Amino acid sequence: MSDVLRVILPVLAAVGLMLTNGVVLIYMLRKVLGHLHLRLGPMHVGWHGVLQTVADVGKLLTKEDITPNNVDKALFFLAPAAVFVPSLMAYAAIPFSETWRITSLDTGLLYTFAVLSLVPIGVLMAGWSSANKWALLGGMRAAAQQIAYEVPLLLSVLPIVMLSGSLDLVEIVSAQGGYWLGFVPRWFVLHPLGFIASLIFLVAGLAELNQTPFDMSEAESELVAGFASEYSAMKFGLLFLSEFSNSFIISALGITLFFGGWTLPWIPADWVAHIGPIIFMLKTYIGIAVFMWIRGTYPRVRIDQLMSLGWKRLIPISLSLIMVTGIAMKVVESVRGVS
Amino acid sequence: MLPDATVVKHILAEAGLADTDVQETTLGLVCTVAPAEVAPAFAALKDSELDFVMLVDLMGTDTGEDIELSYHLRSFTRDEELHVKCTVAYDAEIASVWNAYPSALMPERETAELLGLTLSGHPNPKRLLTVDGVEPLLRKSSLIRTLQEVRER
Amino acid sequence: MTDARDIATEVGMLAPEGTHDPGLPPAGIRRAPEGVDGLTTEHLIINMGPQHPSTHGVLRMIVEMDGEEIVSAEASIGYLHRGIEKLAEHRRYNALGTLMDRGDYVSGIHGELASALAVEKLMEIEIPRKADYLRVLLSEINRIASHLVWFGTFGLDTGAMGQFLYAMRDREFLVDILESITGSRMMFNYVRPGGVLADLPVGMDAQIREFSDGFDAYLQEHHELLGGNEIFQHRVKGIGTIDRDSALAFGLSGANLRGSGVAFDVRRDRAYSAYDDMEFDVPVGSTGDAWDRYMVRMEEMRQSNRMIRQCLDGMPEGGFTAKVPKVLRPPAGEVYAAVESSRGETGIHLVSQGGDTPYRFHYKAPSLAVLQALEEILPGHLLADVVMIIGSTDIMLGEIDR
Numbered sequence: 001m002s003d004v005l006r007v008i009l010p011v012l013a014a015v016g017l018m019l020t021n022g023v024v025l026i027y028m029l030r031k032v033l034g035h036l037h038l039r040l041g042p043m044h045v046g047w048h049g050v051l052q053t054v055a056d057v058g059k060l061l062t063k064e065d066i067t068p069n070n071v072d073k074a075l076f077f078l079a080p081a082a083v084f085v086p087s088l089m090a091y092a093a094i095p096f097s098e099t100w101r102i103t104s105l106d107t108g109l110l111y112t113f114a115v116l117s118l119v120p121i122g123v124l125m126a127g128w129s130s131a132n133k134w135a136l137l138g139g140m141r142a143a144a145q146q147i148a149y150e151v152p153l154l155l156s157v158l159p160i161v162m163l164s165g166s167l168d169l170v171e172i173v174s175a176q177g178g179y180w181l182g183f184v185p186r187w188f189v190l191h192p193l194g195f196i197a198s199l200i201f202l203v204a205g206l207a208e209l210n211q212t213p214f215d216m217s218e219a220e221s222e223l224v225a226g227f228a229s230e231y232s233a234m235k236f237g238l239l240f241l242s243e244f245s246n247s248f249i250i251s252a253l254g255i256t257l258f259f260g261g262w263t264l265p266w267i268p269a270d271w272v273a274h275i276g277p278i279i280f281m282l283k284t285y286i287g288i289a290v291f292m293w294i295r296g297t298y299p300r301v302r303i304d305q306l307m308s309l310g311w312k313r314l315i316p317i318s319l320s321l322i323m324v325t326g327i328a329m330k331v332v333e334s335v336r337g338v339s
Numbered sequence: 340m341l342p343d344a345t346v347v348k349h350i351l352a353e354a355g356l357a358d359t360d361v362q363e364t365t366l367g368l369v370c371t372v373a374p375a376e377v378a379p380a381f382a383a384l385k386d387s388e389l390d391f392v393m394l395v396d397l398m399g400t401d402t403g404e405d406i407e408l409s410y411h412l413r414s415f416t417r418d419e420e421l422h423v424k425c426t427v428a429y430d431a432e433i434a435s436v437w438n439a440y441p442s443a444l445m446p447e448r449e450t451a452e453l454l455g456l457t458l459s460g461h462p463n464p465k466r467l468l469t470v471d472g473v474e475p476l477l478r479k480s481s482l483i484r485t486l487q488e489v490r491e492r
Numbered sequence: 493m494t495d496a497r498d499i500a501t502e503v504g505m506l507a508p509e510g511t512h513d514p515g516l517p518p519a520g521i522r523r524a525p526e527g528v529d530g531l532t533t534e535h536l537i538i539n540m541g542p543q544h545p546s547t548h549g550v551l552r553m554i555v556e557m558d559g560e561e562i563v564s565a566e567a568s569i570g571y572l573h574r575g576i577e578k579l580a581e582h583r584r585y586n587a588l589g590t591l592m593d594r595g596d597y598v599s600g601i602h603g604e605l606a607s608a609l610a611v612e613k614l615m616e617i618e619i620p621r622k623a624d625y626l627r628v629l630l631s632e633i634n635r636i637a638s639h640l641v642w643f644g645t646f647g648l649d650t651g652a653m654g655q656f657l658y659a660m661r662d663r664e665f666l667v668d669i670l671e672s673i674t675g676s677r678m679m680f681n682y683v684r685p686g687g688v689l690a691d692l693p694v695g696m697d698a699q700i701r702e703f704s705d706g707f708d709a710y711l712q713e714h715h716e717l718l719g720g721n722e723i724f725q726h727r728v729k730g731i732g733t734i735d736r737d738s739a740l741a742f743g744l745s746g747a748n749l750r751g752s753g754v755a756f757d758v759r760r761d762r763a764y765s766a767y768d769d770m771e772f773d774v775p776v777g778s779t780g781d782a783w784d785r786y787m788v789r790m791e792e793m794r795q796s797n798r799m800i801r802q803c804l805d806g807m808p809e810g811g812f813t814a815k816v817p818k819v820l821r822p823p824a825g826e827v828y829a830a831v832e833s834s835r836g837e838t839g840i841h842l843v844s845q846g847g848d849t850p851y852r853f854h855y856k857a858p859s860l861a862v863l864q865a866l867e868e869i870l871p872g873h874l875l876a877d878v879v880m881i882i883g884s885t886d887i888m889l890g891e892i893d894r
Contacts, residue, residue: 037653037654037658038658039657213651213723222546222879297717298652299650299723299727300650300652302727302874303560305726340762364825365614365825365827366825366828393741394743396839396854398856401852411856415756418761441864441868442861442864444864445864449860463566467569468893469573477577477578477852483578483582
């Protein structure tokens with residue numbers, strides 16, 4: 001295989017995965033929410049509506065692309081791309097199995113968070129350039145919220161990094177191999193400190209994703225459609241797609257960091273070695289289903305409550321968690337050193 | 340339910356409105372005052388022992404010769420209701436009573452708009468329900484189309 | 493109580509008396525303040541509605557905001573004005589119900605009942621006791637159905653989408669019951685001057701009882717799912733407070749008035765139809781915030797369910813309508829009849845000069861009073877609270893615009 005292909009093929013694979021993911025996740029969202037709400041969701045296009053999303057994508061692609069008067073044209077066109085590209089880039093470091101990954105990075109965790117933090121810029125661009133007050137409010141909210149929640153999100157994974165001693169996602173997964181007491185898998189979610197970290201990760205992750213109960217930027221009962229108000233056709237499709245892709249990324253990160261990635265407990269590793277990616281995808285989809293469950297049930301918090309939760313609760317908690325982890329590790333080390 | 344007519348009369352007399360007509364009708368106890376006396380009458384009734392704290396509603400009727408305004412007061416401490424009426428000419432200017440009863444704000448705007456009156460002393464005397472140029476709909480002179488006219492359109 | 497003028501000035505409604513200058517922007521719209529430290533900020537004026545998803549119909553709030561905080565709010569209405577009052581002057585008395593159905597279209601029975609009561613009062617018609625019971629039964633069924641719509645949309649306003657559909661599930665039972673009895677799901681035209689349209693169909697008693705037995709448990713479930721949620725409580729408690737004096741001054745009625753601590757219920761204090769036979773409690777709030785209004789409405793549904801059972805148990809024998817002429821010609825006179833609708837006191841002020849149509853038909857809409865109060869309580873809240881406060885007051889644009 002030539003070097004060029006070696007670079008291009010994984011990128012194409014990532015794009016393909018992202019688009020397919022989008023289609024599948026939209027169908028899944030409709031079905032999961034539908035059944036949570038005592039209704040059926042799409043039922044008519046294909047068996048149980050499986051082709052509904054495909055039809056919708058066709059519709060989005062062929063719809064008229066409306067550019068309202070008075071918009072800042074350059075920003076208005078750039079914004080969907082500025083939202084879409086970082087969420088595509090984030091796929092690069094996700095390890096689907098020990099060998100299935102687009103690129104191998106020693107600092108994969110850091111990289112993923114770095115590219116994800118570019119998303120709010122695009123959202124703010126979309127909100128600002130739309131020349132619409134609802135969109136502006138949505139964009140401002142999104143920016144404020146994502147800046148506030150990036151910090152606890154990053155801090156919440158630091159204990160994991162300390163426990164596993166690496167920023168490489170593959171190493172973090174392999175640090176979760178083996179068992180405590182002989183039968184409890186060494187997943188970080190079952191570790192007392194890791195459990196608290198996983199809760200913070202869940203809350204901050206939901207906020208980072210703009211998902212209920214933190215869907216400030218597109219709170220449909222307040223801001224109509226938030227930053228996406230003025231977008232139509234595939235530009236809207238891109239904004240929508242990157243949202244689903246982001247929830248895939250966050251779920252995948254959560255699975256990698258806390259739920260042992262592509263591994264399964266109690267089953268010999270070589271049995272499942274070849275279906276690692278499938279296990280990983282299944283676990284990720286279960287994670288996304290949990291997000292959707294929360295979305296279908298919870299009311300939304302208010303913007304000031306959201307901010308005070310982020311700055312006054314989550315950041316102090318995650319900072320002290322890092323301190324406790326450090327102390328605990330030193331204590332364990334010295335106890336082991338003595339014995 | 341109905342306040343004592345003599346007490347109402349007495350309160351109004353103390354406020355300087357002598358010889359007010361207070362009658363019991365099918366509507367309840369109705370007290371008729373002159374347009375200029377509505378505001379002082381309300382001030383007196385509100386602060387009196389009858390304690391009419393709420394203006395339930397107000398409405399206007401085109402009687403054919405003039406417009407009759409009807410205010411509906413309610414007291415919760417004594418559980419009593421009183422109707423106050425006054426008659427104004429077409430296109431007259433009526434004084435807002437929102438100082439005594441803020442609940443008059445919107446019904447007054449509506450009444451003025453639908454009966455072609457002008458409001459004075461109202462903080463926001465804009466039209467409420469219809470757009471500019473719509474004739475006062477509740478006047479008897481404003482006709483709605485008959486079936487015949489609809490057919491002929 | 494304090495002077496109403498003080499209340500109005502306190503809540504920042506209006507310029508002090510006499511200072512209003514027609515050249516200034518209308519009260520409610522103020523100009524941006526001078527900048528602090530050389531920074532000039534501008535207020536954002538936003539049109540909330542008439543096509544906004546959570547203004548419950550076609551309400552348009554012109555909201556002036558400083559960042560996310562409301563500086564002033566002004567309601568602009570009339571998008572649904574159909575001239576019900578004018579049309580009524582051209583309708584015969586037994587056709588008034590159809591107009592009232594379209595006023596407050598979520599609880600139509602109450603509107604019909606108000607107009608029928610007014611006509612009966614004017615003509616002094618004695619109606620059979622059974623008709624009274626049927627009216628109360630239908631009123632209470634309709635009240636629960638209407639409150640469930642409120643509950644669902646209130647949940648939707650907070651972002652809890654599930655609530656809406658769960659509430660609709662229960663409402664569907666009620667709407668089916670109403671349809672079996674009246675023949676229509678929303679526009680009933682069931683209550684007529686002189687009685688009601690029809691008796692309960694065969695087997696309806698059992699169907700209503702089945703719903704009634706299960707409903708208390710459903711209601712508890714709803715309340716635990718939404719009201720028991722801490723996020724919801726944080727959103728609702730302490731916002732949109734209307735104290736007792738302001739509530740009286742702005743003429744609120746119904747659950748909004750009771751939420752502010754005034755125990756006035758037309759059903760109890762001006763008992764009409766068969767409400768003097770009913771045993772029910774009037775729930776009252778203490779602070780008058782959105783949470784109190786929420787709790788009052790939830791309790792009202794429970795009480796309504798109690799009354800439904802009492803109606804079925806005490807349903808008298810006999811006819812369901814009095815003998816009334818085909819064309820009603822009440823004597824000249826003037827009456828006011830009020831009922832406790834789902835939104836408050838719905839009153840009909842009817843003026844007759846003889847003849848077969850009303851001379852003047854005035855529809856006192858409880859939601860209009862709420863709208864005046866809203867303009868005053870919204871400033872100082874955040875944008876997200878606006879939808880919550882509007883949701884908590886349960887306004888109905890059909891009856892505001894008439």
